[in-house]
Amino acid sequence: MATVPEDGLTHLRVTLSETAYIGPGRADLLEQIAKSGSISAAGKTMGMSYKRAWGLVQALNAGFGQDLVLTSRGGSAQGGAQLSAFGEAVLNHYRAMQDKTRLAIADDVAALRLAISDMSGRK
Incomplete structure (x- = not known):
């Protein structure tokens, strides 16, 4: 079975309700918050303003x-952010769905890439 690289070529957005949804950008933000312990630092890493990340x-x-x-106030030395247990679960479930999606569509993606490659060679 072919594999689809994890370079953003597949984008999964999961909509659970009108207001509850998660896609690659939101998942990446959660992941960066977990890594950095800061909404501001996570936003900077992703090239977005603190206002956008906080929103x-x-x-x-x-x-x-x-x-x-979860956030705590207290200035640059004492404040911070971390994922709640529920936030970690949401992120983990989303990443698992991404992996399953990549595997499920890998053969079709490879076939389409081959078709494009064949068409490009005929020009």
């Missing part, structure tokens, strides 16, 4: 009906 965190928390990201 996405608020949308995730509100949309899922409970906090995926």
Whole structure:
């Protein structure tokens, strides 16, 4: 079976309700928050403003009906953010769905790439 590289070629967005959804950008933000312990640092890593990152965190928390990201105030030395247990579960389930999707479509993606390659060679 062919494999699809993990370079953003497949994009999965899972919509659970009108307000509860997650896609690659939101998942990446959650992952960066978990790694850095900071919404600001996570946003910078992803090339977005703190305001945009914070807005996405608020949308995730509100949309899922409970906090995926827990925050603490206290300035640069004491404040921070971390994923709640529910946030970790949401991220883990999403990443598992991405992996399953890649595997499920790998043969079809490879066939399409081959068809494009064959067509390019005929020109």
